Amino acid sequence: MNEMACAAADDPDLIEAYLLGDLDEPARETFETHLFTCDRCLTQLKLLESLQIELRKDAQASGAAPATGTRSSWWVWAAAAATIVMVVGAGTLLRAPAPGVPVLQAPGAAPAAMAPAILALARVVDPPKYVALDLRGDEPAPGFAAAMRAYSTGDYTTAANGLRRIRGSGPPDVERDFFLGVSLLMSNGDAAAAEAIEPLRRVVDHGDSPYRQLASLYLGKALIRRGDLDAANAEWERTRTLPGTHAGEAQDLQKALRTALGR
């Protein structure tokens, strides 16, 4: 493409959305095809990448780094959904720390007494986007769509209330439990975060699903909020063994936890 005809380079929102994985697949392909023929867009993309790198360094230096080292996108979710590997018997419950997982602290420390650096590990900066994945072949429970609309607008309290209501009357559902756990984790208050533990644990224990590894990662965060650092560390150890793209993130959190504890 003639560079003079390039409008994309003058649209930082488009290039930013591309870099952050926010474009849908057709738009992504269109931009990439263009990127391979346009130096101006490459230059702009490199600039945004450098900004991302330097801002992250600043945040890390000031201790304000995001809790998640990588950012999920709907595309990653779709890719994960497309690569489900069903493993017979993989739903074994591992409630005790796995062998070899270092013991960091007796459980039960009051959240209020925890250092800010530890509480920061429980932050969910960028909750996963909801993408309807037709994995079950049946209709979602009544009220599910409304709850997920609230979730998509960032109204996590309403989403949690809606999903909690459905849960009371419906059969087990991994997707519902996952987003209930995330919504509770995103809601204000330690009580809601503590309530997130049970649905997230159900997702992890259910076995392979597109949500399992991320549920394990968030379960660790919920355990941090409850002050159960050993259990969080053990859960992140498990996160690293599960299929998905969040192993490095879990490893980062474990390192940060050890650092925060001076180990």
Next chain:
Amino acid sequence: MSSVLPVPDDQADLADRIRLGDRGAEDALAAAFHDRVRLMALARTRDRELALDIAQETMADVLVALREGRLREQEKLAGFVYGTARNRISDHYRTLGRRPREEPLDDEHPGGGASNDPLEQAERNAQVRGALGTLPAMDRRILLLTLVDGLKPGAIARRLSLSDEVVRARKSRAIRKVKEYVDGLSRT
């Protein structure tokens, strides 16, 4: 090494020179496409190390194909590189789960992300760092929440008690200022 994309006729010439064993042409191929592939893989995988691996593997695949004269429409070299990169990324997702990565996203590598030209990238990063130092703290915060935390203007507005419009305007202005700062340094 700057990335200067060859026009289609030059792409055909470049492909032909590589087929004939011209090492300079291989360097030109890497200069034109390595960073494109790396950034594409970064946008799709959110993993800098993996993106670098994919870029290197893609360029190796392309080089082998060109040396063996397997690209018939040589003027479509850019499309060939893009298709090869997509195949590499698809390969990664096909094996997802069987080969979980242990290394986290890390910006501390020399060159800050291992571009095709680490020196150029290190220089650009330093320029951007200088530009960030000229921005108001609020603008830096908005950029951080946008580009690192990945928040949308609405979420940032709620967090910073600003309106969506103000967040959008400040973000656009901040990015424009950074670009102007870097362009100014590059010209001098």
